[in-house]
Amino acid sequence: MAKTKNRWLIAASAVGIHASIGSVYAYSAWKMPLENTFGWSSPKTSMAFSIAIFFLGLSAAFLGRYIERKGASKGGLLSAAFFCTGLIGSAAACWYENITLFYLFFGVVSGIGLGLGYITPVSTLVKWFPDRRGLATGLAIMGFGFGGLICAQLIDQFVPMQEEIVLHKDVKTYDYLQALESDPAAAARMIEGAPSLESYKAQSTEAAALYREKQTDSAEYAVVKATTDDYRSTLIYDKKSIASAFFFLGIIYLCIMVPSALYIAPPPEGYAEKFAAADPKKAKAIALKGEMTAKEALRTPGFYGLWLMLFINVSCGIAVIATAKKMGYEMVRLPVEMASLLVMGISLFNGLGRIIWATFSDFIGRSNTYVAFFAIQIIAFPLLANLTGAPVLFMIVTFLILSCYGGGFASIPAYISDLFGLKEMPTIHGYILTAWSCAGIVGPMINAYVYKQTHSYQGSLYVFGGAFVIALIISLLMKIEIKRINRHYSAQQIEAARPHTHGE
Template identity: 45%
Template sequence: MSDKVKNRWLIAACGVGIHLSIGSVYSWSVFTKPLMNEYGWSLSGVSWTFSIAILFLGLAAAFMGHFVEKHGPRKSGIIAALFFGIGLLGSGLAINVESLIFLYVTYGVLGGIGLGIGYIAPVSTLVKWFPDRRGLATGLAIMGFGFASLIASPVINSLINLVGIAGTFYILGIVYLAIMLLSSSYLAPPPAGWKPKGYEENMEKRNNKSQDLSQLTANEAAKTRRFWYLWLMLFINVTCGIAIISVASPMAQEIAGLSAAAAATMVGIMGLFNGLGRIGWASLSDYIGRPNVYTAFFGIQIVLFILLPITTASLLFQLSIFIILSCYGGGFASIPAYIGDLFGTKQLGAIHGYILTAWAAAGLVGPILVSWLRETTQSYTLTLYIFAAAFLVALIVSILIRADIKKLRQKNKERVAS
């Protein structure tokens, strides 16, 4: 029997492969200037491609979560690969016919649907394979999404110079399609009743604190307060994080006096901390618990956002931004494990999909809000203070959810005792 059980670390590696592919969406800005220069398209026109892709990521994750649970990660991963791969190949065609609208449909809509399905398919499976290390497993895969741009950006830049924009899309489409199909082919949920070696003994040592508090369907979960607490915490963390990413370079130049070149370097290193935060915070959550990690995120960021407007020392300013980016990445990576803790693994993919609508909403709100506030006030100071206030709300929510968890634990104890 044990010979037939798949290797869970290989399953994790396949999850990383899928996320490294779809995470290339974070390299979209590399296409921006070449598209503007070659076709005379406006900055906002080109930027809409990315916004549409993130919007459809959230929508696809929400609507296809049930499909992932019903048909399994292998079939879901293959469908994600086809949508994402065809979206990229279609983007090459859109460039050849010089149609920005067609690019919205191919990269934004088709690619975005592939992003959403590809994002949740391996994550929900990994939570089931790693009941003992949920944070580590989901952190590994989602780290791939965060790190992808570090690999993809220089490759895309070189390819544009070598084969042009359309040629780059064609090559990326073929390569990512192959990686995602290969990775998806090995994905599978664990056999019914499977537990990793030594799991029961470790659970006893940890006083069963990492046991699932309930086993709910996605629709049942969405009717609970704790679901909406999670949604709001992710929304605030992502809104403020995406906003910082979108204005990091000009803000660093304005507040800390960085040169354009130094600010560009800082943006590159931000990607590294975004990725490291995903694996670091998610792994830490296995030891100190998901509630403590989220409370830490918000407490740290309240302090940093209050201090940022007066942090004129360039090294301190950059360090603050790097810590914020680690919390931003950590929020994404810890949420699937938190969902597993609170709602069980019965329909984890579907619940994760519902929660990711917070990402879609934040992707639209964050950059627009920070740009509007900057233009209205001619300063980033008020923006940063508003974000600090938002994190105060998130901190309160992270404390309220603990009360819900405590009540649920108490109910479970009473049920076991009776």
């Protein structure tokens, strides 16, 4: 008889897979190197991230049944193959400065790996932790959030900033770099009259201080504002280091994902029953009210309530993630060091939110947890738009938003198992994750459109704050749906227990 595997090592393997694919959350750390070095516009670089999230949702939806049939281990290996091939292919795309190739490898190929890797460990881990389903999903999906924190550090090491310079606002960094290579005299003319970096930063700091002190009508503010409005600081990176970073990250994550996938396995038959028998106090937590197939779940309002809540939460949060570093740099003039800290903090709180909120949901219930998410963010997004003169508070509110964003992801699988059971959870979870794929396109598109129209991120933050009002209403309606489903299961159980006579 095969020895039962350790459920905590299963959890560690799940975290290994999710921490690897979660590196996608460090994408905002890639944006400035890609845009400045290759001349790709912000909407174009954001599109690569959106494509990856879109294919994450599609692969999760259509390959959920494959995971059910073939098992989590094979799903994890396939995820590693797609995801790491996507990163290595992205290295080639950067080397040849080909954004179409970048869309194919980073967006499509690694996106498929993301979807497979995301759903592979979750349903398996829920079965190993029948007493704490929220904790189980939080453990796995926590790794996804922390993956960005780890990757952001690796990107900073692999792609160090070479230089920070000041350019006129109408001069693109890429154009300056091209001129520097082909016509140094033209490059010199581009920076002629520009203040030194030290002078520019000093005037930016002074402008921010005067703004906080509400002295925007003063002559002093007009002078420093003229300089900061006409010029901008920009970062210079090395093309070769960007390509090599994608290549080495692909190799590193392959070495983590393959061993993790090989260890993952479902618990033995009857594991939950034996677990309950060993600790009768946990029997109530372990018991599921009923089981639904994916087709049955699709016919319930509850499925669409979950889909819409995830869609809104992700649309708003992912727009912040994709542009966080640039938003901080432009809105509150965060120094380069603090902007990197912002990216790290986003990944940290994204990960912490997953484990803390998911565990909390075991005690207060999933529906109450989602009500809390949306109530917090209705206030947080408009507040963020008004913190242009308070960089530290700006970072704190951003971290709070990202904790709710991560918690929304981590609590969804347990919410699904509460409503529909474990019978076809990977398939149902995959269908729900199509909300993520849609949100990955809609959120950044709204953000980019409003930014293009207003040259500021504040407008989109107000739009997202309004969207959370709708999400809050849906989360309250879900309480009614939960009661309806519970009555349905109770009626089924009563009918099954009722003695039947012949001829009935």
